[in-house]
Amino acid sequence: MKHILFFALVAFVFSFNVENEFQRWTSSNDKMYTPEEYQRRLAIFTANLDLIQFYNDNSESATFELNKYADLTPEEFKAFYLGYVPGDDTDRPQLDLSEQVAAPDSFDWISKGKVTPVKNQEQCGSCWAFSATENIESVWMIAKDLTPSDFKPLAPQQIVDCDKTDGGCNGGWPRTAYEYVIKAGGQDTEASYPYKAVNHACHFLPADVESKIASWKYATTTKNEDEMKTATATVAPLSICVDASQWQFYSSGVFKASQCGTDLDHCVQIVGYDTTGTEPYWNVRNSWGANWGEKGFIRLQYGANTCGLAQEVTTSVV
Secondary structure, three states: OHHHHHHHHHHHHHHHHHHHHHHHHHHHHOOOOOOOHHHHHHHHHHHHHHHHHHHHHHHHOOOOOOOOOOOOOOOHHHHHHEEEEEOOOOOOEEEEOOOHHHHHHHHEOOOOOOOOOEEEEOOOOOOOHHHHHHHHHHOOOOOOOOOOOOOOOOOOOHHHHHOOOOOOHEEOHHHHHHHHHHHHOOOOEEEOOOOOOOOOOOOHHHHHHHEEEOOOEEOOOOOOHHHHHHHHHOOEEEEEEEOOOOOEEEEEEEEEHHHHHOOOEEEEEEEEEEEEOOOOOEEEOOOOOOOEEOOOOEEEEEEOHHHHHOOEEEEEEE
16 A cells, blocks of 8 residues: 555656646746646647657757647647658759869858748748748859848748649648749749748739749759768758658757658758768758757758658759
């Protein structure tokens, strides 16, 4: 009987502490629930707390935390924040890298002023539109020798609303987003076409176009990260698509290939790499806001096709 009472007391104390933690989390994340929803989200939060502890106990270098997604199931997270949906993959035009110089051991487009601030797709499966937009922004700034202070960020909402080949908040593909921008004659500014995180009727205005592209290419068609390295350092920050199903609670460090699969479900942007240390990595810009991961970024292990990062690697061409 004493053992039963002891374990019951431990369970009560654990439950009390978890609920206190949950209440602190809901307050800091401005969450409000009905009584029924409160109990459901508390149960999900408790399960996620155990999962995060497991991840941290078994991770070689990455760390995980109770972040803004701590009250979501994996299924909800995937439905709200991912969104890679490919189409016909028969045509894969490739960049010609034969005349490019050897890539350095490390490279960073942020320090060169060719990456706009981190964006937030919110609860809309528009990652594909963000990944394409971010690539177009960088390619245009490189071509025109602009910095973010000289440049007006572009409108992913235009692609969400107007690209009828893809599914808006229900998902899509960067390469068909490029094709839409080419056919439309360019992409409006974010200021003229603000992001709403829902599907709207298209109201693209040619007079508000900030950037135009002529074509798009694959940086590699063979999962070759050396080609990706050359393309990143000599061409532009690249659009990639990845398996981000295990990124929900990422906080910092190098995320290893052993921690994710290669079933692509999300699109992001490579902005640099570093192969000089004991843990070589790609620096990847996400679209979940600057209050996720390393101020909106994640480092992915280099040379192991981590999370499928070498499978769908594209760039627009001015």
